[in-house]
Amino acid sequence: MLSIGTPAPDFNLYSTPGQRYTLQDFQGKNLIMAFYPADWSPVCGDQMSLYNEMLQLFRKQNAAIVGVSVDSKWCHQAYTQARNLHFPLLADFEPKGAVAQAYEAYDDKEGQCHRALYVIDGNGIIRWNFLSPPAVNPGADGILDALEKIQAKKI
Amino acid sequence: MAKLTPPAGPQDHARGKEGAPVTLVEYGDFQCPHCGKAFPAVEDIVKKIGPGLRFIFRHFPLSESHAMAKPAAIAAEAAARQGKFWEMHHGIFQNQAILSAETLFAIAQHIGLDLEQFRNDIQDTALEDKVDADFESGVRSGVNGTPSFFINGQKYNGSYDEESLMASLTF
Numbered sequence: 026m027l028s029i030g031t032p033a034p035d036f037n038l039y040s041t042p043g044q045r046y047t048l049q050d051f052q053g054k055n056l057i058m059a060f061y062p063a064d065w066s067p068v069c070g071d072q073m074s075l076y077n078e079m080l081q082l083f084r085k086q087n088a089a090i091v092g093v094s095v096d097s098k099w100c101h102q103a104y105t106q107a108r109n110l111h112f113p114l115l116a117d118f119e120p121k122g123a124v125a126q127a128y129e130a131y132d133d134k135e136g137q138c139h140r141a142l143y144v145i146d147g148n149g150i151i152r153w154n155f156l157s158p159p160a161v162n163p164g165a166d167g168i169l170d171a172l173e174k175i176q177a178k179k180i
Numbered sequence: 181m182a183k184l185t186p187p188a189g190p191q192d193h194a195r196g197k198e199g200a201p202v203t204l205v206e207y208g209d210f211q212c213p214h215c216g217k218a219f220p221a222v223e224d225i226v227k228k229i230g231p232g233l234r235f236i237f238r239h240f241p242l243s244e245s246h247a248m249a250k251p252a253a254i255a256a257e258a259a260a261r262q263g264k265f266w267e268m269h270h271g272i273f274q275n276q277a278i279l280s281a282e283t284l285f286a287i288a289q290h291i292g293l294d295l296e297q298f299r300n301d302i303q304d305t306a307l308e309d310k311v312d313a314d315f316e317s318g319v320r321s322g323v324n325g326t327p328s329f330f331i332n333g334q335k336y337n338g339s340y341d342e343e344s345l346m347a348s349l350t351f
Contacts, residue, residue: 071325077244082316109244164324166182 086172182322211246258301
């Protein structure tokens with residue numbers, strides 16, 4: 026995992042066939058990056074569904090969230106529709122896992138992302154990170170604590 | 181170690197005596213099939229342990245996955261205003277397979293609620309706020325799915341079958 030206090034690496038990834046996101050798109054906002062192994066696998070499903078219910082709580086902390094896996098934009102599109110997700114899933118698909126590698130969140134053996142969380146502030150600086158065992162949904166208490174700390178310092 | 185935040189208090193729906201040696205808190209979603217499976221197990225446990233146990237239910241509706249989860253939670257809160265939270269809680273889980281607005285009204289009638297008051301109460305945004313507050317407390321406590329249990333304030337990470345839960349409750 027990249028260290029707290031260091032700049033977050035840039036990215037430019039498809040979410041759906043018609044849309045790309047870069048780090049700059051989130052400037053001025055806190056950004057939660059949730060790397061996860063794969064669409065459709067049960068634990069990830071729960072994790073993304075949980076975040077999907079929390080968008081309002083994130084918004085209160087001036088935060089946006091993206092999920093990142095090596096699945097393609099077409100896969101993300103189908104998964105997003107099936108789960109009724111209201112936040113972007115980014116396709117770290119070509120070159121495979123390049124962004125996850127830049128964020129030190131790539132599992133070379135399995136060829137997929139680790140289950141890793143980053144909170145990045147509005148200036149693109151990493152403020153919190155967490156690496157979860159692959160089969161464990163890390164929940165969101167750590168994310169909320171990190172966001173509150175960032176927001177408290179601003180005032 | 182995830183800790184229950186806020187701790188069990190007067191805002192909670194509880195069965196069993198305050199000061200019981202063991203407090204079991206469930207974060208549940210009325211439309212979640214796993215919570216439906218856990219329901220008879222928890223009921224058995226409540227009966228078997230009796231006065232030694234205080235059982236609390238908090239709402240954790242995954243509304244985007246389960247369209248009836250939040251309406252059901254609000255219905256339970258409305259029933260609580262007439263002193264019948266647990267009757268509604270039971271009725272909902274027992275009819276989980278056919279949950280709908282009609283089902284909620286049928287349960288309300290069956291458990292003897294004043295239907296006029298029930299109809300007004302379910303539209304009171306204060307009840308939705310209560311459900312949302314439960315959800316947020318769950319997230320802060322480290323709930324990552326349903327059902328999630330806390331035993332004396334500590335998150336329980338084992339299986340929710342009766343045997344496993346019972347073993348962790350009787351120490």
